[in-house]
Amino acid sequence: MVSTGLSSYVSAIRYQREAGLARRARAAVQMARARLLYGIGPRYFCVFRLADKPASLWRDYVIEFSDFKRRLAALTPREVHAIADDKVRLYLFCRDHGLATIPIEFVVQRPEAERCPGIPTVSSAEEFRAALDRCPDRLFFKPVDGVWGQGAFGIRRLSDGCEFDGRRGTRDEAFRFVASQLDGTRGYMAQPRVENHPAFRAVTSATGLATVRIVTCRRGDTVRALYAVMKLTVGDNVTDNFHHGSTGNLVARVDLESGQLGVAVGAVRTDWPVMADFVHHPDTGKAIEGFCVPHWGAALQLVTDAHRALPQLRATGWDVAITPAGPLLVETNPRFGFDIVQIANDRGIRREVMEAVGMT
Numbered sequence: 212m213v214s215t216g217l218s219s220y221v222s223a224i225r226y227q228r229e230a231g232l233a234r235r236a237r238a239a240v241q242m243a244r245a246r247l248l249y250g251i252g253p254r255y256f257c258v259f260r261l262a263d264k265p266a267s268l269w270r271d272y273v274i275e276f277s278d279f280k281r282r283l284a285a286l287t288p289r290e291v292h293a294i295a296d297d298k299v300r301l302y303l304f305c306r307d308h309g310l311a312t313i314p315i316e317f318v319v320q321r322p323e324a325e326r327c328p329g330i331p332t333v334s335s336a337e338e339f340r341a342a343l344d345r346c347p348d349r350l351f352f353k354p355v356d357g358v359w360g361q362g363a364f365g366i367r368r369l370s371d372g373c374e375f376d377g378r379r380g381t382r383d384e385a386f387r388f389v390a391s392q393l394d395g396t397r398g399y400m401a402q403p404r405v406e407n408h409p410a411f412r413a414v415t416s417a418t419g420l421a422t423v424r425i426v427t428c429r430r431g432d433t434v435r436a437l438y439a440v441m442k443l444t445v446g447d448n449v450t451d452n453f454h455h456g457s458t459g460n461l462v463a464r465v466d467l468e469s470g471q472l473g474v475a476v477g478a479v480r481t482d483w484p485v486m487a488d489f490v491h492h493p494d495t496g497k498a499i500e501g502f503c504v505p506h507w508g509a510a511l512q513l514v515t516d517a518h519r520a521l522p523q524l525r526a527t528g529w530d531v532a533i534t535p536a537g538p539l540l541v542e543t544n545p546r547f548g549f550d551i552v553q554i555a556n557d558r559g560i561r562r563e564v565m566e567a568v569g570m571t
Contacts, residue, residue, distance in 0.1 A: 222483045223253035238262050245269055250277070258455050258484045259553060271559025273549040279561060280546055286525040286568065287545045295527065295543050298355050298400060299327045305540055308520040311513060312540040313402045313532070316346045318355065319389050320398035327355070327398065339386035342401070343368050349404035351420075351449075352389060354396040362392060363450050365404060408505045408533045413497040414472070419444030420532055421451050423465060423504060425511065426547050427518045428526040428567045434518045436511055437526075437567055439465035440555040441472055441504065445493055453551050455484045461492075463499055464555040470507025475499045476554050486554070510538040517543070525568050528552075 223242060224235050241262055245251040248269070251261070255274050273279050284292070294300045298315075305312035317331040319339070326332050333339050343350075346368070353363040366385055367374040373385035380388075389399055405420055415421040426438040442451035443461040453460050456478025464473040475489040492499055504510070514529040517540060528547025532539045553560055564570070 219253045223257050260486050271561045273561050284546050288523050291523050295545055299330055303329055310517050310540055313405055316401045317342045318398045318400045336383045336386040340382045347403045350401045351404050352399045352401050355398045355400050356396055405532050405534055408535050410505050413495055414443055414492045414499050414502050416444045416446055416494045419448045419451055422530040422532050422541055424528050424530055425514045426528045427514050430569050434515050436467050438552045439467055440551050441465050457481050461489055462551045462555045470504040472499055472502045505533055506537050513538050
């Protein structure tokens, strides 16, 4: 435990962008102060680029597992968290309230697992084969109760089998592959593969679905958007998960009024968060800043309507896919990913959120 902590500090000091000895010594002192005063460890120190910010601003940054995040989550009742944390329940909620979302074709579960009401369930190779015949050729699978895009993968139906896990095989082999992923989850849901709006070809990779995270809050009868961040896929990534830049993906602030992107931020290393601004997308070479998100007004209306349909929800982050036909709700998170919001906006947001939701 100690060696792991020490190695993190060593990495943080080593990868300071200015390599001079004086700079590194100053960074070591700053990191010690950030840990002692605010509980900010070396990784978050680098993720938020605190070496370049006055210490008076550090207190506004929110880190994972902080007491502030627990207090914020506690403002929302458990039954509402239960909807947000279960992708099937959220889909049924959207369907019942007329909110545009990605349909669920079926759920793959173990035979003994508790069934998802209202959704076709598949537990055998025979059922899997029949389900594929009723679905689009390209499907995207992800855990019902998954987070951060972990465990997600695609399957493409072919005339003589399936393409999955980087190979081709029979439909029975594809089912066995999905069944092998079920440990630790209630099931895997199959959804049609959703495509980005064509305009995003300029600022995203060709393979992944990029979504925009829109944070909304409710105070009294008023629902309003607080922040928006575009998650831009890079390379061969099939999901837009950022995870402190370790995936290679980027995040960019979205202006709430215009829907325009700011300069993107990402890590220049995958083993440690050495953060940098990206003016152009690494794959396309096109400018990111100033790009306008299509259907922006409709996206804001969609998340506002969704939040109004959950009146007990105080604050949440909605992930929205922008498709050629318009925006679709993908998921929501009342613990709404402070990291990417703070990284994209280059500031801490603790006091802003407190004021917005009426916390003391």
